[in-house]
Amino acid sequence: MSVLDSKVPKGPLETKWTDYKNHIDLVNPANKRNIDIIVVGTGLAGGSAAATLAELGYNVKTFCYQDSPRRAHSIAAQGGINAAKNYQGDGDSTYRLFYDTVKGGDYRSREANVYRLAEVSANIIDQCVAQGVPFARDYGGLLDNRSFGGVLVSRTFYAKGQTGQQLLLGAYSAMNRQIARGKITPFNRHEMLDVVKIDGKARGIIARNLVTGEIERHSAHAVVIASGGYGNVYFLSTNAMGSNVTASWKIHKKGAFFANPCYTQIHPTCIPRSGDYQSKLTLMSESLRNDGRIWVPKNLEDVKAIREGKKKPTDLSEDERDYYLERRYPAFGNLVPRDVASRAAKERCDAGYGVNATGEAVYLDFAAAIERYGKEQAKIHGINNASADKIYELGAAIVKAKYGNLFQMYEKIVDQDPYKTPMMIYPAVHYTMGGVWVDYNLMTTIPGCYAIGEANFSDHGANRLGASALMQGLADGYFVLPYTIGDYLSNDIRTGKIPTDTPEFDAAEKEVTDRINFFINNKGEHSVDYYHKKLGKIMWDKCGMSRNAEGLKSAIDEISALRKDFWKNVNVPGTTTEYNEQLAKAGRVADFLELGELFAKDALVREESAGGHFREEHQTEEGEAKRLSEFQFVSAWEYKGEPKDAVLHKEELVYENIEVKERSYK
Amino acid sequence: MSGFFKSSIGRKYAMALSAFFLMFFLLQHFAINILSVFSPDAFNEASHFMGTFWAVQYVLQPILIFGVIYHFVMGFILEARNRSARVKKYAKNNGAANSSWMSRNMIYSGLCILAFLVLHFIDFWFPEINTKYIQGDMSGLLGNGEGFRYYEELAHKFESPLRVGAYVIAFVFLSLHLMHGFSSAFQSAGASSMRKEKLQLFGKAYAIIIPLGFIFIALFHHFNHH
């Protein structure tokens, strides 16, 4: 028997969550006033959790490194949020959302958690509308829906191309109400640098004030980590510059198991890299694949001519183009799930068909959509024998209405007009399905320490479907954690305030201070970014879209060597008692350098292909991912010093309500 | 309503309301003055009515004076507060990139108008008050008793090219002030964008036609009686 207990309640899937809620212990309102909770991170998960816990009556402290909770990177989510409302009457249901999510995750997620997620999804929309989130509506005044990749119904709610922003501002407004009531104390421009354990339980954190450099002690009866994913381990990703793994990694080092670190989502439609100075990659919403067709030239001579500027993509005739997604996956075509689309782009570019100078770009072409819409509009407006120009004009107007803001963003960055010439896109790191291992209560293996949102591993298995991240963050924060945390805190009603002048706090603070002083006093040769870029390159080359044993083994060695060099030669300017971004970044990169190695180790051990994790040794004859039943488990890693010494614990995944099948989109 | 006029938005409303009143007064003033170009008699009649009718003298005139003073004093208070909202100035500020010169310099066009008003009061208002309320001559007649004095006094004032020059310059600044002030007052009062385009066009026309008309009147009398 494994040391992992997922604590999934017994009983039929449909009633598990309701029955469980009816039987867990609660804390009475008078006692909640005596209980403190720390929430680290104020994105969708952290913000919604903080607001709801404060509404219930707990005293909440929130921590974020940005200058305001409103800036957490959830804000950048574009497309939408899924919910099984079935407003469109197209056959959606809680079960279907559950089924799609498990299948999309390549049967590597926990059944009971996913069903609960699907079950509370409808409530999220109700809650957000009540908060004043301006979701898109149709002319009848009802909520509108979109369709996303890998599903057959329209269940995605959206607010233009800024759904994440609107949902985050909703959660932030709920926080504001509690801040005004004095139930939330926000600590902005603060970074959590360690968790403090007393008698085995999480009882507080050590945080650094990023403006003054002051090290602070904060105690609480429970600590909630909602600090997002670790995509920045690749240096280049669609994550924010400050997104980091530090909070998750610190609790991992204090006893929280880290699950499935190798499950990373590489999003197929991002703007390609243009040079070595690049600091960040920009996503183009998945919704573009509704109308855009993805292709590369059929002939290598054309590729060469395009790269040299002798030919333009628009010069190529239809039969000189290879619409490789439509060719390989006729059923889903350009709307295959993200992992499949990304790998297909990489396959073409590796074969030498990449269309820009770096050889890492494919075309996303709207010409066909513009023509189709143009002809449709000409018919609607009763224009017979419309000229090609007129058709283009009418069609471009429709495309502009649908994707105008994205096209404008593309033009600003690339300086090309996507209405006239196809967009260039390439996959980029976007989301991490792996994260801190949690049980059904969202509690980590440290009692009293919880992980929610992207920071945990729970719901998306090996691949996340579009518009499901927002759903999970808000489900955890609004509707799951506030119930399950009460079960734990009901034992703490007599504990009283946790003092911070204890040896445990002393020790944790000393560890943090020593490390900060080391960075400032080291005066090495290379900047923090120098190491971060090197790590990113190893990760992208060897732990990227496709992986093999040899590459992963050498990645482990290289990262380990790089880490040693970092601790010897890193150069951090400035002092400890001022606003010092380099110092903050040094700590984050130090943690990435450990995580990266565990990541590679996890990928090496997982001798199968599943979702975002593609092992070249395990593919079908057509080059599709080959899943193996003996790997139907969650890899949860226990920290034992060096990442290479981490101990693997397996949580077997059992599917009682869904048939495990070959995942095919052909 | 307590505290309304102490709030930033309340003061905007107050500025807008006094501006509406002043713009209406300006229109009325212009309507009477332009009569002097077409018919001295009509001008005299209108001036005498305005100068002696109790409601104008004892109700509208004090309101007007209050409106003028309020608009100026509040303008200065707001300017002082607004300046204090940015203690350290920019080394480089490209205001022309995002706003009109008029909108950024209302205080200066306003100060020019204030200087003009002082001159104007010395020219017309103080002598009027002196004649009517200190000397008690409410007849409005010339010293020799032959007809009304208003047109004669007007024509006499515009003999000096210096005064006419000062008037012309002041009216140019009035135009600049109104160019922003007209639509700004409506925006402050919460006018919706539906009506805004037409309003702005009307405001521009107002800001040009009225001051230009006053300039025309001054020049007309200057050249006709010189």
Place this chain on the structure above:
Amino acid sequence: MNLTLKIWRQSDANDKGKMVDYKVTEISEHMSFLEMMDVLNEQLINKGEEPVAFDHDCREGICGMCSMFINGEAHGPDRGVTTCQLHMRMFKDGDTITIEPFRAKAFPVIKDLVVDRSAFDRIQHAGGYISVNTSGNTQDANATLISKHAADEAMDAATCIGCGACVASCKNASAMLFVGAKVSQYALLPQGQVEAVDRVKNMVAQMDLEGFGNCTNTGACEVECPKGISLENIARMNREFLSANVKS
């Protein structure tokens, strides 16, 4: 291209601060403005000097963290973009670029180009929310119909990213576009009506308390706003404020 940068350096809130000249070379026109700043900072770190502190995070124009005043304009000379989306192709080889923090009494400088915009948060605490608890049995999302027009207009107001460019651009350092946008979003939705009177009064009171200037309708905020928030939102706030004061 090669550029001269004139950058505001100030070690902390109490320092007097000054403009300092820097040279950067071999800047690609495809770089974003912040990537150019990264190049400068890498150069300074390698020379053993202190890098220039500036706020930035998402680098895709949505988080509202970046905040530079470039050549006399908030977020630089381009329109509809934040500093992170501003590209170096907007400049020419040999240019001198002046870079300052957003300046306002209500936005004190923390260091170099980093300013404290917590005044915006406090205005939101004063009423930027709808009082609804997370109960799990809120009424169905489609129970209240909202016209597409109202929903779209509320969305346009809600796209504000809270960057503070409006305050920085305004000659009076007024925050009315920011506050107007938030008041408008709720004023346009039926859910926001119940608390409308208190909301606008409390938010305006807090705005005044923070030391922002008053609006004189120059329209600079609307032009410089990276999200194109309309002046109409200020007019709407004025109406809401008047009617709130008439009602109570």
